[in-house]
Amino acid sequence: MINPKVIERLILYRRSLLMDGEARSGQIYSHEMAVLAGVSAPQVRRDVMAIGYSGSPITGYDRQALLRALGEMIDPPEPESVALVGVGDIGRGILHYFQGRRPRLAIAALFDKDPDKVNRVIHGCRSYPVEEIARVVPSLKIRVAIISVPGFAAQDVADRLVNAGVRGILNYAPIRLKLPEGIYIENRDVILSLEKIAYFARQT
Amino acid sequence: MINPKVIERLILYRRSLLMDGEARSGQIYSHEMAVLAGVSAPQVRRDVMAIGYSGSPITGYDRQALLRALGEMIDPPEPESVALVGVGDIGRGILHYFQGRRPRLAIAALFDKDPDKVNRVIHGCRSYPVEEIARVVPSLKIRVAIISVPGFAAQDVADRLVNAGVRGILNYAPIRLKLPEGIYIENRDVILSLEKIAYFARQT
Numbered sequence: 001m002i003n004p005k006v007i008e009r010l011i012l013y014r015r016s017l018l019m020d021g022e023a024r025s026g027q028i029y030s031h032e033m034a035v036l037a038g039v040s041a042p043q044v045r046r047d048v049m050a051i052g053y054s055g056s057p058i059t060g061y062d063r064q065a066l067l068r069a070l071g072e073m074i075d076p077p078e079p080e081s082v083a084l085v086g087v088g089d090i091g092r093g094i095l096h097y098f099q100g101r102r103p104r105l106a107i108a109a110l111f112d113k114d115p116d117k118v119n120r121v122i123h124g125c126r127s128y129p130v131e132e133i134a135r136v137v138p139s140l141k142i143r144v145a146i147i148s149v150p151g152f153a154a155q156d157v158a159d160r161l162v163n164a165g166v167r168g169i170l171n172y173a174p175i176r177l178k179l180p181e182g183i184y185i186e187n188r189d190v191i192l193s194l195e196k197i198a199y200f201a202r203q204t
Numbered sequence: 205m206i207n208p209k210v211i212e213r214l215i216l217y218r219r220s221l222l223m224d225g226e227a228r229s230g231q232i233y234s235h236e237m238a239v240l241a242g243v244s245a246p247q248v249r250r251d252v253m254a255i256g257y258s259g260s261p262i263t264g265y266d267r268q269a270l271l272r273a274l275g276e277m278i279d280p281p282e283p284e285s286v287a288l289v290g291v292g293d294i295g296r297g298i299l300h301y302f303q304g305r306r307p308r309l310a311i312a313a314l315f316d317k318d319p320d321k322v323n324r325v326i327h328g329c330r331s332y333p334v335e336e337i338a339r340v341v342p343s344l345k346i347r348v349a350i351i352s353v354p355g356f357a358a359q360d361v362a363d364r365l366v367n368a369g370v371r372g373i374l375n376y377a378p379i380r381l382k383l384p385e386g387i388y389i390e391n392r393d394v395i396l397s398l399e400k401i402a403y404f405a406r407q408t
Contacts, residue, residue: 166405192219
């Protein structure tokens with residue numbers, strides 16, 4: 001299995017190629033990609049080689065072919081649905097921001113405790129009570145979830161999601177979740193991040 | 205200077221102590237804190253010792269004294285202002301979520317390019333055109349900023365912020381910023397995170 005740092009860089013390379021002002025065809029050199037992604041050129045060459053693709057020192061990489069190779073690595077083979085639990089300030093912000101940005105990854109179900117927020121369509125997405133996670137998540141074959149509920153509710157939500165088949169979680173709740181082996185998690189506690197950044201900003 | 209991982213755990217310990225259902229007085233043991241923060245008990249003891257505080261193997265730590273010691277480490281000595289640039293879906297979500305959560309850290313100025321979003325008060329916070337960063341950031345002694353603008357605008361915003369005195373950045377824009385030495389940055393690219401999590405969720 002590829003290291004998370006490597007996958008992160010591959011995603012970044014693809015992002016840079018897609019966002020680069022240049023035409024999306026033609027050639028690109030590792031040192032140009034390095035500038036776009038903020039890493040070194042040898043790092044780019046090692047990472048690209050690791051996915052079984054290689055360029056030429058003279059002509060560089062073919063952009064289209066490299067984009068295809070990166071896409072095969074990064075993209076789900078089929079369009080994939082994501083669940084979002086907790087339609088509060090952060091959850092709603094992510095829903096509006098993310099929806100429609102990736103062709104094969106979309107938020108397909110919302111869950112909340114608040115009766116006023118469920119059984120509705122919010123930004124094109126159906127919302128359900130959290131009790132329905134056990135039914136809706138498997139029926140949509142959801143394996144990825146975003147948790148944006150208050151800290152006290154997050155462990156219960158995580159347990160429900162994992163029991164329903166979720167294998168990867170993006171956690172905005174301000175607690176560390178206890179999860180079984182093999183569940184991939186990234187924590188995105190906004191308050192913790194700001195406290196940490198403020199600490200380091202004071203040291204300089 | 206303390207390692208970022210250590211600071212992150214110290215913030216997490218304080219969070220756990222504050223959120224713990226138990227009364228905030230009395231004693232707490234390292235193994236209890238370890239469970240709350242999702243780390244090992246020896247790790248808790250090493251980290252707490254590193255900030256010059258120590259407990260007793262028999263009675264544990266005094267909660268109040270430990271909270272004070274952690275606060276002295278983590279909290280700014282004076283209330284500190286944060287700038288938020290980009291009042292879109294993510295920026296607005298963070299503003300609503302974060303405001304009022306920490307006594308000594310608050311978003312005090314918003315900046316945007318959109319004429320409809322500036323020179324207003326949004327969620328209790330004054331908004332300005334990005335051109336005013338050079339004036340407003342130093343006048344409020346702001347050293348911490350959140351960037352939640354589109355990728356193409358982020359480098360320009362980062363340059364303005366750093367020139368105005370910002371030393372720590374929480375970056376939600378989908379690009380890697382080029383920053384001078386000594387600026388502390390954390391990247392929070394939502395799309396990158398979801399693509400990465402979806403990749404690992406598929407491998408299990």
